[in-house]
Amino acid sequence: MKKQADYIKRIEIKGLWGRRKNISWDLRPDVNILSGINGIGKSTILNNTVHMLDILEGRALTNNSQPGVSFVFSPEDATYVHFDVIRSFDRPLIDSGLLEKIGNQNVKSELDWQLYQLQRRYLDYQVNIGNRIIELLTSGMPDGQAKAAEVSFPKTKFQNLVDKLFSETGKKIIRKSNEIQFEQDGDILSPYQLSSGEKQMLVILLTVLVQDNQNYTLFMDEPEISLHVEWQQQLISLIRSLNPNVQIILTTHSPAVIMNGWLDAVTEVSDITT
Template identity: 55%
Template sequence: MPKYADYIKRIEIDSLWSGKKHIVWELNRHVNILSGMNGVGKSTILNKVVKGLIAGGEFPSHMLKGVHLDVEPEDAKWIRYDMIRSLDSNLQQTLAEGEGFLRQALSALAGVGGGSLLDIQLYNLQRKYLDYQVNIGNRIIEKLQTGDTEAAQQLSQKKTRFQDIVDDLFRDTGKKMIRTENELRFTQIGEVLLPYQLSSGEKQILIILLTVLVEDNQPYVLFMDEPEVSLHLEWQKRLVDLCLELNPNVQIILTTHSPAIVMNGWVDSVTEVSDITV
C-alpha cells in the first residue's frame, strides 16, 4: 500500500523567479492563508508545488527543481491533494487532466447546455460523487449486516450534512437539492435544474464543497488559489469552516485577497508573502 502524507509541514522554494526570493513557509496542520499584493508571488508559490504533484510519481522525486516539501509522516511517498483555481486560471488545471478527458467532458456537456471550465470541473466531480456514494453505501451495508446500526447511521450523516449545507447556501434563490437521486439535481419553483444551469458563484461553491466531500474524510491537502472569485460575502466568510466540517482531516493552503475569508476567526492563520521570504 502506498504511504500517503497526512499534511505538508513546510514548503521551501529556492528561487521564486529569476533566482530571487527564497521562500520558507512553515505550515499549520489545518489552515494556511497566504496574503499579499498582486504580483508578489502568492499564486506562483502554489503553482510550483502543484505542478510537481501533477507530474505524479513517488514523492519527492517528481517535484520541480528547487521546490522542497517536508511532510508528516516524514517517510511518506505520496501526497493526496486537490487544487481549486480561480476562474481565470482554470484552463491550466483542465488541460492537466488530459485531452482525452476534456473531449469526453465536452461531448457529454454538449447535450445539457454546458461547456464552461466550471462545467467541466462539475462533470468530473459528478462522477467522483457517484463513486463516493457507492463506497458509502457498501460500508453502510457491511455495518447493517453486523447489526451495527449506529455506525451505519453515522456513515450517512456526512452526505446528508453536505446536502443541508448546499440547501442553506442556495436558500435565497429557492434552490434545493433533490435527495432521491444519486446524481446532482436541483429544484427551483417546481423546475428541475442540472448543476450546469446554476450561476457561476453557485457552481464555484458547489465545486469546492464536492471536492472536499468526495475525499471521504481522508487526510489530504486542498490548495485553493483565490477561491473567493464569484462567491458573495457570506459564502466567503463560511468557506474555511465548511471545508473543515465536511472533512476535519483536510489541510487547507489558500491564497486570497478577501478579508472576508479570515473573518470567522482565521486571522491568525494568515501569512504575508514578505514574512516567508528570506
C-alpha cells in the same frame, strides 16, 4: 515504498521566478492563508507546489525549468500527500478536443468541467458509502445500525449545507437522485445551470465531501472570486465542518475569508521569502 502523509509541514522553494529568491513556509495542519500584494508571487508559489506534488504522485513528468521544490511531511517518513486543487476562475473552455471528448453540450466553462468530473467522483463516493452501510447493517454488531447512520451523515450534512446556502433562490438538492440535481419552483436544474458563485461553492463542497473524511490537502487560489461576502466569511468553516481532517492552503485578497477566526493563519509572502 510510498507512504502517504497526513499533511504538509513545510514547503521550500529555491530559485523562484528564475532569481535568487527562496521560499521557506512552515504550515499548520488545519488552515494556511497566503497573502500579499498583486504580483508578489502567491499564485506562482501555489502552482509550483502543486506541480511538484503532481510529480511525487506520478501525475506529471519532471520539468527541469521549474524551481526546486521540496517538502517536509507529517509523518516525516511519508513520500507524498493526497491533494486536490480548486481553480476559481470561470473561463470558457476553448479546447475543442476536450469538448468533443466530454460530449456534453452543457459543459462550457472551467467550473462546468470541474463539476462534470466531480459528478463521477460523487457517484463513486455513494457506491463506497453504500457498501459500507450494507456491511455494517448485516454485520450483526449491536451498534451496526448506529455506525451505518454515522457513515451516511456527511452526505446528509452536505445536502443540508447546500440547501441552506441556496435557500434564497429556492433551489434544493433532489435527494433521491444519484447525480447532483436541483429543484426550483417545480423545475429540475442541472448544476451547469447554476450561477458562477453557486457553481464555485458546489465545486468546493463536493470536492471536500468525496474525500470521505480522509487526511488530504486542499489548494485554492483566490476562492473568493464570484462568492457573495457572506459565503466568503463562511467558506473555511463550511469546508472543515464537512471534513475536519483537511489541510487548507489558499491564497486570497479578501478580508472576509479570514474574518471568522483565521487571522492567525495568514502568512505574508514577504515573511517567507529569503
